[in-house]
Amino acid sequence: MSKAFTRETDAADDDGEDPSLPPLPAGTRNYMTPQGYANLRAELFSLIDDERPKVVEIVHWAASNGDRSENGDYLYGKKRLREIDRRIRFLTKRLEIAEVTDPSVHHGRSQVFFGATVTYVEENGVERTVTIRGIDEADSLKGEVSWVSPIARTLLKSSTGDVLKLVTPQGWREIEVLDVTYPAPSKPSIP
Template sequence: MNKAFTKETDSDGDDDGADGASPPIPAGGKNYITPEGYARLRDELLQLMDEERPKIVETVHWAAKNGDRSENGDYLYGKKRLREIDRRIRFLTKRLEIAEVTDPSVHHGRDQVFFGATVLYADETGAERSVTILGIDEAESAKSQVSWISPIARALLKSREGDVVKLVTPGGAHDVEILSVSYPAPRPATE
């Protein structure tokens, strides 16, 4: 069949996490996110809606006026990019609607692990590692950030400095000791 006659549906990959950005939220779970993470997602959504999408729509409109659409690269790739943008807009809109913004600075000075904590821990071999527990949509492993639903975060949450907790992984259970817990300092109130 000629590719020009195939149809890509808008619902393809419309599930949570289907765009590869984030895993789905566990059933009954909340979409915790820091104020900074919420602002980044909102900024991305506004940039897509106010800047990128209108530019692509203009390109597709211009390309459509040029005649034969089946061989018009600007039209074909513009339509594809438009679907990608629309899919991302739907995803971000859904995630922002169910987001539960939680400010980790309210726990500043405490030694118990809650959402937003930066935890320094040591494994059984004595190797130390530091992780920050953030929301599903904002955690970046390259920056030593983990999602609150990750195995290490689940093991650490609600524990205190000095506690030894069990980390269950596919490779087996391991003991990790919490060496320190810190939170960002509260921001001064702006007038």
């Protein structure tokens, strides 16, 4: 069979999901901070308004050059278009179901809710600080964890001074909540 009549299949193509991000647990909401929502929205509009039109232009130019079977610009461009379209579908779905939650409403409280920055100490004396974020916005390199992660689920609804049991692959580990902080509410601008 000629390669022209085959289609690259990818499970992610069919449902629009991005395989690099975890799926939402069944029956849960897609909590997100206002900043995380704005970042995803900016990425979506950048893909739609900037990147996709540029790639479409390249593919159009490459297609006009004739033989497409060995045309690297055309083949790469079509592949890149599929990737962009998949990401656009994913972002659109996630933004549609997003529930924006402003963590600054809890400013000054010592109980852990979504958006909290929590400092805790493990039983071996190692102190760690994590910020609880949405699934789509958590960045482990910045010390952020998803609200559905084991550490976040253990910390949620606890308070400063609580001793908790964290389930790890190595077994139970005790942790103590040392500090809970939230971002300060932004002051409304006066015109």
